Amino acid sequence: MMLSKKTKYGLKALTFLAKVKDREPVQIAEIAKCENISQKFLESILLTLRRNGLLGSKKGKGGGYYLIKEPNEIHMTTVMRVLEGPIAMVPCVSLNFYEKCDDCPDEDECSVHKLMLQVRDSALDVYRNNTLADLL
Amino acid sequence: MMLSKKTKYGLKALTFLAKVKDREPVQIAEIAKCENISQKFLESILLTLRRNGLLGSKKGKGGGYYLIKEPNEIHMTTVMRVLEGPIAMVPCVSLNFYEKCDDCPDEDECSVHKLMLQVRDSALDVYRNNTLADLL
DNA sequence: GAAATTCCTATCAATTTGGTAGGATAATAA
């Protein structure tokens, strides 16, 4: 249940980019250096953030990554789903990736289901109430 | 961020034992069969639950595992910490296993820290408000 | 004693994670 480094680094990079004036492109190397992140690893993270519509990029000299939306429009639900995957800790309580447990005959009678439903709701509550702007 | 099978199975076993009349010992084999769990894997899980004071055991014929407390005295905070480990998703927001991030100069300025603090609090809130009895 | 059952250690295959390598592609500037 640890947060992956991918998510941690991704969040840090987003925060970094949110502070940049005029949304000018910032190079991977600079973010990596400032945030103490392996450059190549960060490269792959920024790539997935771009592919998922959170970042824009520009190639060549003066290129780099930049935020594509305003920080207050970037919800943590989106960020977490893109970087960390489903918010639910078991597929049987997932909103977007629901899957029935093959070992569990009746969800309504399952203690794991009951507990994890509450955990999911409380986590969702946090993620829905935080945008990137709230974390600056 | 998935719930481990260890925790899932452990919770199911605890629930199972909570329903047993008079706290009579139940054999590993029976729990494993009823809950569709690999017996040997469950064996190791029940062992750690016993070592952490959640279960009692009895050897030989008529032996098995049994709850050592009443279900309403078994808090999910304890269960989760024993089975899944720290509730916090990053060590720098952990109550019981705090550790400073080596890459992060200032916690108060860290977006990951800010967000994960809230997530920890909300998860803690759920676990504190649920005992085993609440999941039956 | 024999049988039943937990206790314990060691091991293992599969998956996930964090990270690296190296070149392809595109944009800019000379």
Added chain:
DNA sequence: TTATTATCCTACCAAATTGATAGGAATTTC
């Protein structure tokens, strides 16, 4: 047009974790 700069992309790899198995030691009951 050519060199430079930077992202893009695929593949790969080592270490850690996870879920599970094996096999016997210890203990209790009959």
